[in-house]
Amino acid sequence: xxxxxxxxxxxxxxxxxxxxxxxxxxxxxxxxxxxxxxxxxxxxxxxxxxxxxxxxxxxxxxxxxxxxxxxxxxxxxxxxxxxxxxxxxxxxxxxxxxxxxxxxxxxxxxxxxxxxxxxxxxxxxxxxxxxxxxxxxxxxxxxxxxxxxxxxxxxxxxxxxxxxxxxxxxxxxxxxxxxxxxxxxxxxxxxxxxxxxxxxxxxxxxxxxxxxxxxxxxxxxxxxxxxxxxxxxxxxxxxxxxxxxxxxxxxxxxxxxxxxxxxxxxxxxxxxxxxxxxxxxxxxxxxxxxxxxxxxxxxxxxxxxxxxxxxxxxxxxxxxxxxxxxxxxxxxxxxxxxxxxxxxxxxxxxxxxxxxxxxxxxxxxxxxxxxxxxxxxxxxxxxxxxxxxxxxxxxxxxxxxxxxxxxxxxxxxxxxxxxxxxxxxxxxxxxxxxxxxx
Amino acid sequence: xxxxxxxxxxxxxxxxxxxxxxxxxxxxxxxxxxxxxxxxxxxxxxxxxxxxxxxxxxxxxxxxxxxxxxxxxxxxxxxxxxxxxxxxxxxxxxxxxxxxxxxxxxxxxxxxxxxxxxxxxxxxxxxxxxxx
Numbered sequence: 001x002x003x004x005x006x007x008x009x010x011x012x013x014x015x016x017x018x019x020x021x022x023x024x025x026x027x028x029x030x031x032x033x034x035x036x037x038x039x040x041x042x043x044x045x046x047x048x049x050x051x052x053x054x055x056x057x058x059x060x061x062x063x064x065x066x067x068x069x070x071x072x073x074x075x076x077x078x079x080x081x082x083x084x085x086x087x088x089x090x091x092x093x094x095x096x097x098x099x100x101x102x103x104x105x106x107x108x109x110x111x112x113x114x115x116x117x118x119x120x121x122x123x124x125x126x127x128x129x130x131x132x133x134x135x136x137x138x139x140x141x142x143x144x145x146x147x148x149x150x151x152x153x154x155x156x157x158x159x160x161x162x163x164x165x166x167x168x169x170x171x172x173x174x175x176x177x178x179x180x181x182x183x184x185x186x187x188x189x190x191x192x193x194x195x196x197x198x199x200x201x202x203x204x205x206x207x208x209x210x211x212x213x214x215x216x217x218x219x220x221x222x223x224x225x226x227x228x229x230x231x232x233x234x235x236x237x238x239x240x241x242x243x244x245x246x247x248x249x250x251x252x253x254x255x256x257x258x259x260x261x262x263x264x265x266x267x268x269x270x271x272x273x274x275x276x277x278x279x280x281x282x283x284x285x286x287x288x289x290x291x292x293x294x295x296x297x298x299x300x301x302x303x304x305x306x307x308x309x310x311x312x313x314x315x316x317x318x319x320x321x322x323x324x325x326x327x328x329x330x331x332x333x334x335x336x337x338x339x340x341x342x343x344x345x346x347x348x349x350x351x352x353x354x355x356x357x358x359x360x361x362x363x364x365x366x367x368x369x370x371x372x373x374x375x376x377x378x379x380x381x382x383x384x385x386x387x388x389x390x391x392x393x394x395x396x397x398x399x400x401x402x403x404x405x406x407x408x409x410x411x412x413x414x415x416x417x418x419x420x421x422x423x424x425x426x427x428x429x430x431x432x433x434x435x436x437x438x
Numbered sequence: 439x440x441x442x443x444x445x446x447x448x449x450x451x452x453x454x455x456x457x458x459x460x461x462x463x464x465x466x467x468x469x470x471x472x473x474x475x476x477x478x479x480x481x482x483x484x485x486x487x488x489x490x491x492x493x494x495x496x497x498x499x500x501x502x503x504x505x506x507x508x509x510x511x512x513x514x515x516x517x518x519x520x521x522x523x524x525x526x527x528x529x530x531x532x533x534x535x536x537x538x539x540x541x542x543x544x545x546x547x548x549x550x551x552x553x554x555x556x557x558x559x560x561x562x563x564x565x566x567x568x569x570x
Contacts, residue, residue: 065481068489069477082559083559084556101558104558104559105556105557105558105559106557106558106559108557109554109556109557347485350485351481351482351485354478354481354484355478355481358474358477358478358481362474370474370475370478372475373478374478374479374482374532374533374537375482376482376483376485376529376532378485378486378525378529390524390525392525392528392529393532394482394529394531394532394533396532407531407532407533409531409532410528410529410531410532411528411529411531411532412528414524414525420524421524421525423497424486424497424498424524424525426495426497427486427493427494427495427497427498428485428486430494430495430555430556431484431485431486431487431488431489431493431494431553432485432486433494433555433556434488434489434494434553434554434555434556435484435485435488435489436556437556437557438489438494438553438554438555438556438557
């Protein structure tokens with residue numbers, strides 16, 4: 001089957017927007033330009049060009065929401081991959097509890113909505129010329145840009161993972177796709193009585209409960225197929241960073257004696273041929289090794305001057321998601337410098353996207369933005385094939401601190417993992433996928 | 439300000455029009471601000487309940503077109519703990535009375551309709567529907 005995404009040419013045929021673009025180029029300010037077009041197309045919202053970089057939970061949701069809420073916008077989405085593969089639920093693939101095909105979606109509905117989807121790699125955003133520069137050399141002009149590049153792995157401190165053969169031997173599988181399947185194959189090939197050793201980086205990283213869910217999924221698989229095997233969780237953090245009670249209940253319950261958790265495990269390196277995780281004070285050999293490296297905002301964020309914190313994350317204005325460093329560029333999702341207790345999660349990226357879309361429509365129409373936005377987070381984790389639990393929060397804008405803070409009394413953890421919440425987790429997934437690509 | 443008062447023809451795209459209708463129903467700029475605030479708050483919920491309150495697979499249930507008063511009462515009952523839930527009480531406790539009223543009003547005004555599932559790569563059919 002051919003891929004659903006055409007490699008759309010970036011030079012557009014002259015059409016209705018030519019005169020507007022000429023108008024904008026003539027030196028008129030963005031605000032004047034959008035006011036001009038707002039009068040012309042009042043019911044469709046402002047006419048302007050928004051270019052979205054990255055078609056994940058943040059970017060695709062932003063593009064779709066913008067087009068639905070302001071149909072007159074010209075929305076372009078640039079994505080590197082032909083298909084979207086959901087990281088949420090991909091740990092279930094490791095245990096054979098879901099198929100990667102269940103988590104794989106196309107961009108064709110976005111194209112049908114009138115969004116231009118370009119398959120390509122973005123090098124950087126040039127804010128001085130308001131253009132997005134692609135690896136192909138093409139440049140796309142924008143009135144507002146959205147950057148949702150996700151994370152990239154920082155392998156600087158893990159020489160053993162840099163060798164070309166290392167990723168085949170020790171797939172990271174922290175971005176769902178071929179590495180997920182390869183890690184599954186390694187687990188299938190491992191004899192009963194073997195050891196799965198994983199290492200978790202210091203927070204913040206993408207999907208805080210994800211590593212513990214992974215340990216549960218591998219343990220679920222071992223319980224069924226390889227009951228003499230073990231899971232060793234080496235955590236660089238001093239304790240579980242998310243849903244501790246839920247995971248401890250699984251590790252001290254159904255997986256008792258199978259999962260061993262070791263906090264404060266500082267990574268020194270990894271030895272691929274020996275299948276060994278090298279800690280500062282210890283070497284831990286395993287049959288299957290899975291090191292989740294430290295992370296930072298995707299490379300194009302750095303190249304675009306968006307990285308403002310610890311040389312890793314992008315600071316944003318929480319009223320608009322606009323970069324605090326680069327005007328006219330909004331950053332979403334895992335790449336942002338998270339507000340307090342705000343995880344790098346798919347739900348959060350989805351919420352960022354809708355906040356940014358509303359703000360961008362207001363900004364382009366020269367209207368004030370919402371002064372009191374709220375966001376929610378929910379992360380579901382599966383402890384076996386059917387039982388899940390959640391952590392939830394509601395966040396409101398704090399005008400004094402100019403950040404998002406958790407609303408007192410809101411949110412919490414599941415009392416226990418159960419099958420009802422397993423069904424809710426799949427429901428959440430179908431709807432958040434629909435918000436991005438439906 | 440937003441000129442929703444004069445031009446209230448629904449947009450040709452069926453996906454664009456619930457907002458326009460809702461905005462048109464609130465025909466003054468102060469109310470348009472209110473509508474866009476309601477839309478922003480309701481967007482907190484659509485992650486789980488589906489865009490425009492139309493849920494893919496109906497878990498959790500669709501919210502579009504529900505009776506406004508019943509919707510609000512349900513939310514207030516979640517918040518007070520009167521109505522038991524796995525997760526809704528934890529979300530409901532994050533909102534004021536006024537916010538919950540805006541949200542209930544927003545979803546009540548949205549038309550019922552089929553949800554938009556993400557399409558699989560091989561066809562335009564949803565792959566989500568196959569799962570439990």
